[in-house]
Amino acid sequence: MSEVQKAVAEAEQKAFEMIASERARMEQTIADAKRQATEDAFLVINEQEESTESCWNCGRKASETCSGCNIARYCGSFCQHKDWERHHRICGQGLHGQSKPLALPTGRSATAKSLDGIPSPALEKTSATTSRSSTPASVTAIETNGL
Numbered sequence: 001m002s003e004v005q006k007a008v009a010e011a012e013q014k015a016f017e018m019i020a021s022e023r024a025r026m027e028q029t030i031a032d033a034k035r036q037a038t039e040d041a042f043l044v045i046n047e048q049e050e051s052t053e054s055c056w057n058c059g060r061k062a063s064e065t066c067s068g069c070n071i072a073r074y075c076g077s078f079c080q081h082k083d084w085e086r087h088h089r090i091c092g093q094g095l096h097g098q099s100k101p102l103a104l105p106t107g108r109s110a111t112a113k114s115l116d117g118i119p120s121p122a123l124e125k126t127s128a129t130t131s132r133s134s135t136p137a138s139v140t141a142i143e144t145n146g147l
Contacts, residue, residue: 045090057083068092 055062055075062073064080068091074080 055079056087066091 053062054060054073056072057074057079060075062075064074064076066072066074066080066087072080072083072087072091074083
């Protein structure tokens with residue numbers, strides 16, 4: 001009977017070692033994926049900062065600038081509103097103080113592909129309490145004029 005117990009103990013020990021090894025590999029893979037996602041997000045932000053002439057939403061020639069950060073550029077209020085769910089997470093959060101952005105290829109297709117890979121909890125859940133301080137001032141202007 002002791003041989004059976006010894007074999008069971010050895011099997012348990014080997015199983016624990018295998019689980020620990022797999023867990024370490026999984027944690028390393030997750031850490032690498034998180035690091036890559038963070039790097040990709042910063043590359044997208046840098047690319048957008050570089051493209052001062054094009055709309056951050058559609059890529060056309062930009063004529064308006066976000067009043068919150070004075071960096072994001074849009075071709076019109078439609079694109080500014082459409083991009084708000086994505087842009088409000090970075091608007092005014094240290095964009096002014098960033099060092100010179102990396103030189104990256106520009107263009108709508110590269111931006112769209114990079115941004116599509118960023119998970120956006122804001123798109124899943126929108127509430128009435130969401131700050132809209134950087135949205136266009138059309139509502140504020142109406143309230144100010146008493147209309």
